[in-house]
Amino acid sequence: MKLIFKRDALLAGINITAKAIPSKTTMSILECILIDASAGEIKLTGSDTDLGIETIVTGDILERGRIALDARLFSEIIRKLPEGEATVTIISDDRFNTTIECENSLFTIPGRDGEEFAYLPYIERDQYICLSQFTLKEVIRQTIFSTAPNDSNKMMGGELLEVKDNILKVVSLDGHRISIRNIQLKDHYNDIKVIVPGKTLSEVSKILSGDNEREVLIYFSRNHILFEFDDTIVVSRLLEGEYFKIDHMLSSDYETRVKVNKRDFMDNIDRSIILIRDSDRKPIILNIEDNNVNMKVKSAFGSMNADMTAHKSGRDIMIAFNPKFLIDALRVIDDEEVELYMMNPKSPCYIKDEESSYIYLILPVNFIA
Amino acid sequence: MKLIFKRDALLAGINITAKAIPSKTTMSILECILIDASAGEIKLTGSDTDLGIETIVTGDILERGRIALDARLFSEIIRKLPEGEATVTIISDDRFNTTIECENSLFTIPGRDGEEFAYLPYIERDQYICLSQFTLKEVIRQTIFSTAPNDSNKMMGGELLEVKDNILKVVSLDGHRISIRNIQLKDHYNDIKVIVPGKTLSEVSKILSGDNEREVLIYFSRNHILFEFDDTIVVSRLLEGEYFKIDHMLSSDYETRVKVNKRDFMDNIDRSIILIRDSDRKPIILNIEDNNVNMKVKSAFGSMNADMTAHKSGRDIMIAFNPKFLIDALRVIDDEEVELYMMNPKSPCYIKDEESSYIYLILPVNFIA
Numbered sequence: 001m002k003l004i005f006k007r008d009a010l011l012a013g014i015n016i017t018a019k020a021i022p023s024k025t026t027m028s029i030l031e032c033i034l035i036d037a038s039a040g041e042i043k044l045t046g047s048d049t050d051l052g053i054e055t056i057v058t059g060d061i062l063e064r065g066r067i068a069l070d071a072r073l074f075s076e077i078i079r080k081l082p083e084g085e086a087t088v089t090i091i092s093d094d095r096f097n098t099t100i101e102c103e104n105s106l107f108t109i110p111g112r113d114g115e116e117f118a119y120l121p122y123i124e125r126d127q128y129i130c131l132s133q134f135t136l137k138e139v140i141r142q143t144i145f146s147t148a149p150n151d152s153n154k155m156m157g158g159e160l161l162e163v164k165d166n167i168l169k170v171v172s173l174d175g176h177r178i179s180i181r182n183i184q185l186k187d188h189y190n191d192i193k194v195i196v197p198g199k200t201l202s203e204v205s206k207i208l209s210g211d212n213e214r215e216v217l218i219y220f221s222r223n224h225i226l227f228e229f230d231d232t233i234v235v236s237r238l239l240e241g242e243y244f245k246i247d248h249m250l251s252s253d254y255e256t257r258v259k260v261n262k263r264d265f266m267d268n269i270d271r272s273i274i275l276i277r278d279s280d281r282k283p284i285i286l287n288i289e290d291n292n293v294n295m296k297v298k299s300a301f302g303s304m305n306a307d308m309t310a311h312k313s314g315r316d317i318m319i320a321f322n323p324k325f326l327i328d329a330l331r332v333i334d335d336e337e338v339e340l341y342m343m344n345p346k347s348p349c350y351i352k353d354e355e356s357s358y359i360y361l362i363l364p365v366n367f368i369a
Numbered sequence: 370m371k372l373i374f375k376r377d378a379l380l381a382g383i384n385i386t387a388k389a390i391p392s393k394t395t396m397s398i399l400e401c402i403l404i405d406a407s408a409g410e411i412k413l414t415g416s417d418t419d420l421g422i423e424t425i426v427t428g429d430i431l432e433r434g435r436i437a438l439d440a441r442l443f444s445e446i447i448r449k450l451p452e453g454e455a456t457v458t459i460i461s462d463d464r465f466n467t468t469i470e471c472e473n474s475l476f477t478i479p480g481r482d483g484e485e486f487a488y489l490p491y492i493e494r495d496q497y498i499c500l501s502q503f504t505l506k507e508v509i510r511q512t513i514f515s516t517a518p519n520d521s522n523k524m525m526g527g528e529l530l531e532v533k534d535n536i537l538k539v540v541s542l543d544g545h546r547i548s549i550r551n552i553q554l555k556d557h558y559n560d561i562k563v564i565v566p567g568k569t570l571s572e573v574s575k576i577l578s579g580d581n582e583r584e585v586l587i588y589f590s591r592n593h594i595l596f597e598f599d600d601t602i603v604v605s606r607l608l609e610g611e612y613f614k615i616d617h618m619l620s621s622d623y624e625t626r627v628k629v630n631k632r633d634f635m636d637n638i639d640r641s642i643i644l645i646r647d648s649d650r651k652p653i654i655l656n657i658e659d660n661n662v663n664m665k666v667k668s669a670f671g672s673m674n675a676d677m678t679a680h681k682s683g684r685d686i687m688i689a690f691n692p693k694f695l696i697d698a699l700r701v702i703d704d705e706e707v708e709l710y711m712m713n714p715k716s717p718c719y720i721k722d723e724e725s726s727y728i729y730l731i732l733p734v735n736f737i738a
Binding site for chain 2: 109
């Protein structure tokens with residue numbers, strides 16, 4: 001095999017596929033990136049067994065072939081070559097020894113037979129949706145934080161993607177909160193309901209450009225999801241089983257509705273966290289009276305007391321939360337003002353907008369006033 | 370005690386004094402910053418027993434007093450208050466309870482009696498030198514990397530500061546290399562020869578502004594060194610004992626002199642490091658023939674081979690180094706071209722300029738060609 005690349009283009013391709021390389025694995029072939037130039041184009045592939053990423057890199061094929069190279073070594077070598085338009089030549093011989101040449105530097109590293117590398121599964125491309133890279137990247141950021149990847153309930157490590165007509169609903173939840181985003185799509189589609197591993201979504205979001213003008217196609221098969229954008233495809237296994245019935249957990253009743261400035265609210269909660277160490281899980285206590293929200297934290301390190309004006313309708317209420325959960329939700333809401341809906345100190349609090357384009361449900365915690 | 374500050378000024382003062390706070394200590398008072406407003410100005414002090422930092426912060430003293438506050442908590446609280454000109458009020462009562470108030474937020478934290486806090490030692494101010502903050506910051510950066518803070522020989526954790534007439538010589542060494550910088554001072558001074566702990570220098574360099582127009586005064590007493598700049602003083606114990614006799618280790622004889630482009634040389638060595646893991650300490654082998662420097666590394670991960678043009682005088686030579694030691698020295702040399710002086714593959718290599726404003730001595734290592 002003999003290939004010629006521009007250094008920057010090759011590095012970009014490596015950086016994309018490397019996202020699928022597992023940090024720990026007992027199968028050393030999975031630590032490799034496959035360079036496949038056996039057909040008319042050059043494809044780089046990285047894969048753990050659940051997630052695979054494939055991207056096409058521009059380059060000249062002087063001799064066709066296929067080689068698997070240790071991802072970490074390969075990416076470090078290319079990264080340290082002169083930046084920009086420098087020409088990188090990669091040559092592999094019959095024994096998979098590979099030389100990487102650029103200007104006056106020549107690296108020789110052992111490669112592995114491309115045949116050892118498992119190809120990405122074939123996915124039927126009939127069920128799909130289309131949205132902008134920006135929207136997908138955003139919705140992942142706005143929900144991923146409330147997955148629980150290490151929970152014994154595997155479902156909590158995934159996110160529900162549900163399509164009905166022209167609405168994509170994305171849901172994640174752990175034992176303490178639920179995040180819901182409803183996104184309007186440009187077209188109408190068939191019903192889809194899948195559970196996607198959080199890791200897949202988080203790796204996809206790292207590769208997405210965040211460009212509103214560029215699109216992603218998402219294909220769904222029985223067991224897999226496939227993201228196609230730019231010159232890249234990401235294939236992932238789906239989680240099998242039934243997702244939580246979240247409609248049962250939601251309610252639109254409330255006794256107190258309060259509108260606050262998001263920035264002020266976040267800043268105050270952020271300050272309160274100073275006094276809370278992981279060891280003692282002190283809550284932040286909100287005392288909502290008339291048009292004032294008083295926030296209190298008391299821990300072994302000291303106490304904080306802060307006030308913030310608000311627009312309240314309904315009853316006064318005193319309710320306590322894990323401050324981190326409030327911060328997580330507020331951080332991903334773009335509105336200047338947010339509305340909290342509460343029933344009583346034992347029932348979930350909802351942060352949502354009028355159109356329900358987002359709903360963040362947070363369970364309160366017990367407190368001593 | 371009752372004091373009023375601007376948030377940014379207070380935070381700047383905390384950040385400076387916090388540099389002296391030990392990360393681990395069994396004496397909890399050392400984890401505190403002392404606020405001393407018992408006289409007409411407000412001084413913040415941080416100290417481990419070897420190093421003390423004191424800085425003056427502008428503020429209004431409404432009631433004089435003194436309080437010691439947990440440095441981490443205090444700095445986090447002030448950091449999270451609104452940025453800019455916000456007014457921060459600090460009040461301590463007789464039982465050392467302290468409130469920190471800013472806009473609508475009020476923190477209450479326990480403080481400690483300022484009396485418990487050990488004052489910085491008094492230093493006679495007769496022996497001194499003066500140089501710019503820029504020069505001091507630079508010379509620390511250019512020498513600190515070759516100290517060995519964890520070596521059983523305590524001297525290797527310090528740096529020699531030697532003043533003769535108008536020259537300040539700064540020396541550091543570990544078992545493998547020596548770094549020497551000679552700096553011309555504006556004035557002539559009495560002879561001085563002290564060994565300063567590396568930690569002191571590295572903390573001082575973090576606080577120095579790097580401004581060429583602003584000066585540092587350095588005072589020397591029998592057991593202490595004192596740095597005075599802006600509104601800050603740093604006092605440190607000196608290391609006791611005799612420093613290494615480095616003049617015996619230096620030689621100006623050489624058989625090979627080679628001049629190379631510093632950037633090219635660094636880039637090539639930097640690439641070679643990719644193939645070297647801590648576990649196997651493979652050297653970089655330089656083969657200097659005529660006007661070419663060939664660089665080779667061979668490890669379990671692969672091999673690198675690179676060439677670089679050079680201006681050589683004297684004999685050809687093949688010599689090997691720990692690539693990290695070459696990088697460390699090259700990184701702190703500002704010249705575009707550097708000259709290496711070598712005697713034979715077993716003798717030290719010198720990287721130095723014609724005026725000997727810098728001398729970096731690096732021991733070669735054994736190799737198999």
